[in-house]
Amino acid sequence: MALFIKHKDRGELRVHENLDELSTDLVDYIAELSEVSVKDRGIFAIALSGGSLISLMRKLCEAPYNKTVDWAKWYIFWADERVVAKSHADSNYKLAKDHILLKVPIVPSHVHSINDSLSAEEAADEYEFVIRQLVRTRVVGVSEISDCPKFDLILLGMGPDGHVASLFPNHPVLDEKDEWVTFITDSPKPPPERITFTLPVINSASNVIVVATGSSKAEAVHLAVDDVGPDSPLLPARMVQPAKGKLVWFFDKLAASKLEGSQFS
């Protein structure tokens, strides 16, 4: 049975028995956030990442969600993207398109992916420009506490090194304060060229979900969530701290096995 825990300062932790249970809870929670956002703003602006997260979201294409979710109100973005052609197997856009976007009635003009004919730097600049236009028209909300966009939901996976989006440990882009979207050309996880939302944008969202599964993530989950003290490495996942928004972690038992209390091992 799943265990839901309110952590004193790291948001809500949801630990699941297995991937099937996690996936069911994840899509149910996303559908709930969509409903609330559509009721409040008439829009659900959601940013995706790549990795296993997308296959864990596939139940959204099935009953009841394929009929009950207000797909026409969804606007899709990417929290990070690999700078490759949209038809390339490494493209986060292609991953989401093949598994989800083609299978639900999302309005094609609401899907905002990067321009794959540009360099990483140009693609990041242009993507930020696109988001700025959509903030101006309030398709994307605006944060009350920063000049950042306020996405209704940002969905992140986490690597075994604790990276989220394309924010890797000890990389200088972790310090980026001014840009909304930036680029890297030296990603330790291939492919090397990527664009990514910066931490101020992630931390201005109304809701952030981080999904981590499997035993290879257990140490990073411990470092990202537990009170490990200042001498431990500061992982990008630990720097995910929405100022006003709600943070929810979705783990399976393996990823949660090194969390303090170790009731999950």
Ligand SMILES: O=C(O)[C@H](O)[C@@H](O)[C@H](O)[C@H](O)COP(=O)(O)O
């Ligand atoms: O572009 C990417 O590489 C992804 O956005 C990346 O940040 C991913 O979400 C994590 O690496 C976790 O991936 P897994 O869930 O597949 O381990």
